[in-house]
Amino acid sequence: MFCQKSFQNFIGKKLLAGLLTLTLLFGMFSFFSMSDVYGAEDPAVTVVNPLDGTTVYSSSLLISVKLTAPETIRVNLYKQVKNDSNGNPVALTFDEWSKVRSERTAIVSGTALVAEPAIQVLQGWVMEPVFFTSTGNLAFFTKKVENLSVGVYKVKIDTMGPGETVLYTTEHIVFLKEKTAQPVQANVFENSQTGTVSFLQNLLKSIFGR
Amino acid sequence: MKEPGAKGITKEFIKSVTMVVLFLSTILLLYVFWENINPGQMNIRNLTEQESLHPVMTPAEVVAPDEIQLSYGDGSYGVITGNTRAYWWTPQDSGQGPTFTYGVGEFLQAQDIFVEEITRDQYQQVLALESLKSIFDDPLPLNLLCQAYGWDCPSATESIQQVSEIAYSFGSMESLFVKDGDRNLYYRIIGNGEKIEQSPFLSLYQRIALGSKVAYPLTLLLGEEEANPVLVPLPSEFPYVITTYTNERAAGGEDFEKSLAKTFFGATFDFTRIIQDAQGTTTYMYGYGQRVLVAGKEGTFRYKEEGAPTQEATLFYSLETALGFLSRHGGTQDPLGKVYDLHLSKIIRQSGPSAPTTFVFDLWEDSAIRYEGGALAITVSGNRVTAFTRDFHVPEKSQTQQFSAGDYTAVNVLATNHQQMGQVLMENGFFQDRKEETFLMVTKALESIRLEEIRFSKTEEGVGKIETCWCFFFEKDGKRLEMYYSIRDALPMGYTLR
Numbered sequence: 001m002f003c004q005k006s007f008q009n010f011i012g013k014k015l016l017a018g019l020l021t022l023t024l025l026f027g028m029f030s031f032f033s034m035s036d037v038y039g040a041e042d043p044a045v046t047v048v049n050p051l052d053g054t055t056v057y058s059s060s061l062l063i064s065v066k067l068t069a070p071e072t073i074r075v076n077l078y079k080q081v082k083n084d085s086n087g088n089p090v091a092l093t094f095d096e097w098s099k100v101r102s103e104r105t106a107i108v109s110g111t112a113l114v115a116e117p118a119i120q121v122l123q124g125w126v127m128e129p130v131f132f133t134s135t136g137n138l139a140f141f142t143k144k145v146e147n148l149s150v151g152v153y154k155v156k157i158d159t160m161g162p163g164e165t166v167l168y169t170t171e172h173i174v175f176l177k178e179k180t181a182q183p184v185q186a187n188v189f190e191n192s193q194t195g196t197v198s199f200l201q202n203l204l205k206s207i208f209g210r
Numbered sequence: 211m212k213e214p215g216a217k218g219i220t221k222e223f224i225k226s227v228t229m230v231v232l233f234l235s236t237i238l239l240l241y242v243f244w245e246n247i248n249p250g251q252m253n254i255r256n257l258t259e260q261e262s263l264h265p266v267m268t269p270a271e272v273v274a275p276d277e278i279q280l281s282y283g284d285g286s287y288g289v290i291t292g293n294t295r296a297y298w299w300t301p302q303d304s305g306q307g308p309t310f311t312y313g314v315g316e317f318l319q320a321q322d323i324f325v326e327e328i329t330r331d332q333y334q335q336v337l338a339l340e341s342l343k344s345i346f347d348d349p350l351p352l353n354l355l356c357q358a359y360g361w362d363c364p365s366a367t368e369s370i371q372q373v374s375e376i377a378y379s380f381g382s383m384e385s386l387f388v389k390d391g392d393r394n395l396y397y398r399i400i401g402n403g404e405k406i407e408q409s410p411f412l413s414l415y416q417r418i419a420l421g422s423k424v425a426y427p428l429t430l431l432l433g434e435e436e437a438n439p440v441l442v443p444l445p446s447e448f449p450y451v452i453t454t455y456t457n458e459r460a461a462g463g464e465d466f467e468k469s470l471a472k473t474f475f476g477a478t479f480d481f482t483r484i485i486q487d488a489q490g491t492t493t494y495m496y497g498y499g500q501r502v503l504v505a506g507k508e509g510t511f512r513y514k515e516e517g518a519p520t521q522e523a524t525l526f527y528s529l530e531t532a533l534g535f536l537s538r539h540g541g542t543q544d545p546l547g548k549v550y551d552l553h554l555s556k557i558i559r560q561s562g563p564s565a566p567t568t569f570v571f572d573l574w575e576d577s578a579i580r581y582e583g584g585a586l587a588i589t590v591s592g593n594r595v596t597a598f599t600r601d602f603h604v605p606e607k608s609q610t611q612q613f614s615a616g617d618y619t620a621v622n623v624l625a626t627n628h629q630q631m632g633q634v635l636m637e638n639g640f641f642q643d644r645k646e647e648t649f650l651m652v653t654k655a656l657e658s659i660r661l662e663e664i665r666f667s668k669t670e671e672g673v674g675k676i677e678t679c680w681c682f683f684f685e686k687d688g689k690r691l692e693m694y695y696s697i698r699d700a701l702p703m704g705y706t707l708r
Contacts, residue, residue, distance in 0.1 A: 048433045058284035062444075064431045064621075132617065138628075138649065140621040142431055144286075144424055144444055179284055188336045189328070189382060189398070 042159040042168035044069035048140075050155065050174040057182040059148055061174065063155055065141040067134040072160040074131050077145055079124035080152040080173075089124055091151040094175060123154065131160070148176055263473070264541025267533045269358040269526060270311075272552045272571065274298045275344035277660065278310075279441060280418050283340040283381075285430060287441050288422030291660040293578040295551065297418055298344065299359065307417055308410035310344055311359045313378065316410055317386055320401035323364045333389065333396040334439065339381030342415055347658075347683075347690070348556045349374040349391050357526040370397050378411045392688075423448065423661070428653060431621050440656050442620045450613035450678045450697060451577070451663055455603035457509020457672035462545025462604075467492065467505050470600075473539045474503050474513060508672035513539075513598040521592045522564050525557070532569045532588035535595040542573065542586075544602050550575060555584055556708070566591040573602065579676055580692075582667045582706045603665060603674070613678075618700045620659045623680050626700045628652045631682065631693060638707055640686050657690075658683040664694055666704065679703055 049064040050056060063075060080097060081089040092100070100119050106112035126148070132141040152175055159168040274295045280288040290297065299311040337343060349372035356363035374391030386399040425441040459467055471494050475482040485493040490507040503513045523531065536542070542550040550573040558568040570584035589597035624631075632648035635641055641651060660681045668674035680695040694703040 046433070049430050056284070058282075058286065060284075060286060062286065062426055062430060064426075066433065136626060138625040139617075140431060140619070140625055142426075142444055142619055142621060144426075144446075182284075185335075185339075185381075188332050189385075 040168055041170045042071075042157075044071060045073060045157055045159060045168065045170050047155060047157060047170055047172045050172055052172040053174075055175040055177055057177050057179045059176070059179070060144055060146045061148055061153065061176065063141070063143045063145065065132075065157055067132075067139045067141070068137055070133075070135050070137070072131060072133045073141065074129050074158040074160055074166075075141060075143065076129045076156045076158075077126045078154045078156065079126050079148075080154060081122050081124035082119050083122065089122060091124070091149070092119070092121060094152065097152045097175075126153070150176055150178055152176075264537045264543060266537040267542075267552060269354070269529045269533070269554075270299055272529075272533065272554045273350065273355070273358055274553055274574075275310075276347040276555075277345040277658070278418060278422075279343045279345065279425075280415065280422055281338055281341045281343075281379075282419075283338070285338075285426070287425045287427070288419055289425045289441055289443055289660075290418060290422050291443070291578075291662055293551075293574050293576060294344070295553075295574070297414065297421075307413050310342070310376075310414060311361075313410040313414060314376065314386065315359060315361050317378075317399075317401050318361050318363060322402070323366050324400045325366045325369055326398050326400065327369075328387075328396045328398045330394075330396055332398075333387060336379045336382050336385075337377055337387065339379050340415070341377055341379035341381065342411060342418065343375055343377035345375050345658075346373060350557070351525060352388070354525050354529070367399060370399075380409075380411075380415075383409065428621075428656065428659075432653065438653050438656055440658060442659050443661050444619065445615065445661070447612050447614050448661060448678075449610050451608065451610045451676065452678070453608040453676040454606045455665070455668075455674055455676060456606055457668065458511075458545050458600075458602050458604060459505060459507075459509040460604075460672055466545040467511075470511060470540050471503055471505070474501065508668055508670060509601070511598075511600040515594070515596050517591075517594065517596065523590070523593050525559075525567065527593070528567050528590040529554075529569060531590050531593055532595060535588060535590075535598065536586070539598065540600065542602075544604055546604060550585075550602075552586070553578065555581075564592050566596060568597070577663055579663045579665050580681070581665045582704070585665075603668075603676070605676070613697065615697060618680075618697055620661075620680055623695045623700045624653070624659075624682070625649075627695060627702060630702055634693065634705055635684060635691065638689070638691055640684060640689070640691065655684045655686065656682060657685045661697070664703075666694075677703075 044067055046066040046068075047064075048066050049062050061077070063077065065073065065075065067073065080092040082092055082096070084090045096119055100117045100121055103112060103114070103117035107114070107116065127145060130141075130143060132139075152173065155172045155174065157170040158166045159170075161167040274293075275298055276291070276294070278290040278294050278297055280290075282288070296306060297310060299309050300306055352363065352367060352370045352373050355361065355373060355376075356367075370388050370390060372390045372392045373388055375387075375389035377387040377389075379385070379387065382398075384401055386401070388397040388399065389395075390397070423443045423445040425443045428438045428440050428442050431442055431444075472479075475494055475496055479494075481497055483493075483495045485495065487493075492505040494503040494505075496502070500516045501514070503511065505511055542552055544550070553572045553574045554569060555572045556568075556570040558570065560566055566589045568587055568589040571586040571588075572579060572581050573585045583601070585600075585602055587597070587599040588595055628649045631652045632641070632644070635652065635655060636644075640655060644651065658681075660683070661678065662681050663676055663678050664681065665676045666674050679697055680700075682693045682695070684691045684693070690708040691705060692708065693705040695701065696703055
């Protein structure tokens with residue numbers, strides 16, 4: 001009797017663990033398939049600007065992509081947004097993005113207790129996708145996107161195959177901040193001469209020539 | 211005592227007159243000696259023809275930067291490569307707002323001005339902040355600019371010889387910055403500093419921002435490894451202009467040619483031979499060839515005058531001499547009556563005292579046109595003009611349309627044509643051998659990339675075209691190579707070695 005009960009318990013736990021694992025795997029698969037990983041990166045495509053994870057203190061963004069093979073790419077820019085309590089999309093804050101990133105890392109490494117991040121990140125529309133075709137072994141796609149608001153953005157480059165198929169995807173995240181938030185740079189002329197020294201030097205130069 | 215008769219009185223009178231004549235001759239000879247005038251060059255025409263038929267331009271009117279750059283301080287830039295004059299200098303009553311020369315003039319009125327040499331890195335860092343920069347493809351002496359614009363340049367600025375760039379940065383408002391490209395030196399002129407709202411550069415900055423095309427450093431577009439801070443214009447749309455032109459001789463006919471020749475040889479062509487050859491060239495020759503004007507078949511007028519330089523002259527005075535000469539010999543008016551602005555594009559100075567100086571000019575309208583060779587070249591020796599070449603164009607058909615660069619952006623033109631560019635640079639001695647990848651060699655040698663209207667050389671018949679195209683500028687050891695590419699298909703359109 002006891003043996004039968006413990007066997008049933010054992011089977012039940014196994015089933016539960018299996019179900020949990022399956023749920024976790026499914027959650028991870030569905031989450032990343034929707035938002036991050038569409039496939040391997042194209043070796044012939046390099047996103048020169050912006051570099052992944054950089055901060056830009058401007059309201060405009062330069063997208064520059066280097067292609068080293070004849071192919072067609074589709075370039076898109078998304079703002080990272082979430083739905084608020086009323087279901088309206090609002091921009092993800094930098095802190096929220098950091099939290100999502102760390103949660104994703106924990107999920108991937110298996111240390112997370114949850115199957116998906118607390119915030120569901122959505123891709124906010126910024127511009128119409130742009131297609132660019134390179135005919136040679138070296139070409140550059142360049143575009144300036146203007147009037148952007150502060151936030152987290154994703155540059156997504158799809159390498160297009162026959163029809164509408166996507167062969168590769170390359171993504172870069174960039175943080176846009178106010179120009180005024182730019183860290184104050186050290187004075188370029190901190191170590192330059194004082195006025196008196198300059199004055200004396202100029203005086204000597206004018207007397208004795210250069 | 212014998213009273214002097216009528217004969218004696220006449221004799222005394224003749225003596226007195228002779229004395230007066232001798233006295234006046236002595237004064238005249240002293241004047242000739244003092245002014246170092248060559249008597250062989252004097253003739254009646256010199257005394258009669260020196261009236262100006264056209265307004266005399268001042269040096270301030272003909273000097274203007276080839277490019278103005280503006281840094282937004284966030285890695286993006288604005289560039290103006292067309293007619294920069296409205297931002298550089300205007301007569302005081304223009305009402306357009308402060309200009310660059312006005313801002314510099316105000317800055318230099320400070321009491322204590324110091325000059326210090328700075329490093330290239332410091333120069334680039336401070337100008338990467340919000341700043342304005344005027345660029346001269348052919349460097350100009352600072353004292354010429356000081357004289358032309360009445361800047362109160364203190365003795366401290368004497369160490370600065372040539373100006374290839376002059377700049378102001380809001381990151382260091384007490385300073386002006388100068389680059390001497392010939393000697394690769396960078397200077398900081400330190401003044402009193404001022405409040406931002408009082409700076410004339412603030413409203414100029416805003417005005418330039420409105421009129422400029424967006425540009426990014428090549429490093430940002432290509433990646434860090436090809437480190438070259440040259441700016442690449444990235445306009446979404448721009449005006450594309452294509453114009454066919456003919457020459458002044460064809461447009462103005464014999465009347466125009468004769469009227470120009472009369473300004474050199476007088477209305478009656480005294481002592482002047484007029485020779486016409488079978489090819490259509492007409493030569494006007496005064497005396498035994500002391501002064502010669504050749505009206506070429508293709509519509510170019512070349513005038514030469516013999517004679518040694520009479521005295522040494524400053525560059526500013528030579529430029530004034532050249533402009534004065536121009537006003538007496540056709541000015542900038544074409545046969546159809548259109549009057550152009552002049553832009554001093556190059557100064558060719560030979561070494562040695564009293565050595566001739568040649569001023570090369572382009573013609574500017576609302577837009578700026580760059581020439582494969584200038585429209586006007588005037589050579590001044592001392593205080594005399596010894597050579598004059600006039601090669602104006604007369605527009606025929608012109609089309610302007612808004613154009614989108616599409617796939618043929620400047621970087622793609624570079625990517626498509628780098629092998630051809632490398633080949634041309636090799637042929638012209640810019641590289642000895644291909645030590646590294648051609649693309650890297652070409653991008654490292656780049657000095658400037660611009661979208662400009664180019665007047666291409668005319669055919670033997672004297673016709674040609676002006677077209678908007680991508681221009682790539684390379685410079686090495688004083689040599690300047692300009693390469694032109696179509697904005698429609700990125701194909702090479704030619705190059706000029708200056």
